[in-house]
Amino acid sequence: MMADNVMKLCLIGCGKMGHAMLAGWLGLEDMQAEISVIDPAHDAAQALLSTPSVGVSYYHSVADLPASYCADIAILAVKPQIMDNVLPQVVGVGDSATGWISIAAGISTAGLAHHLGADARLMRAMPNTPAAIGSGITALYCTDTVTAAQKQRAEALLRACGDVVHIDDELMMDAVTAVSGSGPAYVFLLAEVMAAAGRKLGLPADVADRLARQTVAGSGALLAAETAPASQLRVNVTSEGGTTAAALAVLMAEGGMSALFDTALAAAAHRAQELDRCRSQE
Numbered sequence: 001m002m003a004d005n006v007m008k009l010c011l012i013g014c015g016k017m018g019h020a021m022l023a024g025w026l027g028l029e030d031m032q033a034e035i036s037v038i039d040p041a042h043d044a045a046q047a048l049l050s051t052p053s054v055g056v057s058y059y060h061s062v063a064d065l066p067a068s069y070c071a072d073i074a075i076l077a078v079k080p081q082i083m084d085n086v087l088p089q090v091v092g093v094g095d096s097a098t099g100w101i102s103i104a105a106g107i108s109t110a111g112l113a114h115h116l117g118a119d120a121r122l123m124r125a126m127p128n129t130p131a132a133i134g135s136g137i138t139a140l141y142c143t144d145t146v147t148a149a150q151k152q153r154a155e156a157l158l159r160a161c162g163d164v165v166h167i168d169d170e171l172m173m174d175a176v177t178a179v180s181g182s183g184p185a186y187v188f189l190l191a192e193v194m195a196a197a198g199r200k201l202g203l204p205a206d207v208a209d210r211l212a213r214q215t216v217a218g219s220g221a222l223l224a225a226e227t228a229p230a231s232q233l234r235v236n237v238t239s240e241g242g243t244t245a246a247a248l249a250v251l252m253a254e255g256g257m258s259a260l261f262d263t264a265l266a267a268a269a270h271r272a273q274e275l276d277r278c279r280s281q282e
Helices: 016-026 080-093 109-116 129-133 148-159 170-181 183-200 205-225 230-236 243-251 257-281
Strands: 007-012 033-038 055-059 073-076 099-102 121-126 136-142 162-166
Touching: 007 016, 007 080, 016 033, 016 129, 073 080, 073 148, 080 109, 080 257, 099 109, 099 148, 109 121, 121 148, 121 170, 129 136, 136 148, 136 170, 148 162, 170 183, 170 257, 183 205, 205 230
Parallel strands: 007 033, 007 073, 033 055, 073 099, 099 121, 136 162
Antiparallel strands: 121 136
């Protein structure tokens, strides 16, 4: 990825999202980086460390790193509820030139700066779990202290896991979290409830599950391949007076799917705001 030198990349935490991002990086043949993973609960990370195309080292804590270690980019992949406990322990991973990327929902750059310093080069990213197969999407917000080179490096890392969109207003990150960060769970729920409805209609469980899973997966692939908006693709498969129209009449009725998603995503965005408020009051 970085042709002129080898980047020192430190992944702090390897939960579900950190695991997904690490899997995406390990899938790159030309990844020119030394990856250090810091996580006391290392089973998920250790399972990925057999890929020879990129150097990866695991450490239980910052204290286990080589004395001269300094990350070019440090990614904070820990839960927002424990961020305040983690930051004082990992500040020594980098120096004033290190770029810090947080993927924790609801943690503002102001909250990060409280521990990392007002002049720290801070970025917020909101990826999603399809990053593990290179099909994710990440929103990236950078503070004014971040250099052009660091933005380029951050985007290159995130593009290894899928598409990247840039956000200029940090306040929009809560909405991003609600739409795409949490979004895969909504899609998995759709497959789950479609399969359950199919079973209620008399389909064998394995058949209902297979039909639902591939319908959701195939429709997503078609959506990605087409330039037409989702609304037009919906119209394309809906015949007037047909079976699809009958189902959509229920899903699109007042108080139906649109209203439900408005309420659900508002709840997710509100929770992201609460996470930051709860931290600031502690």
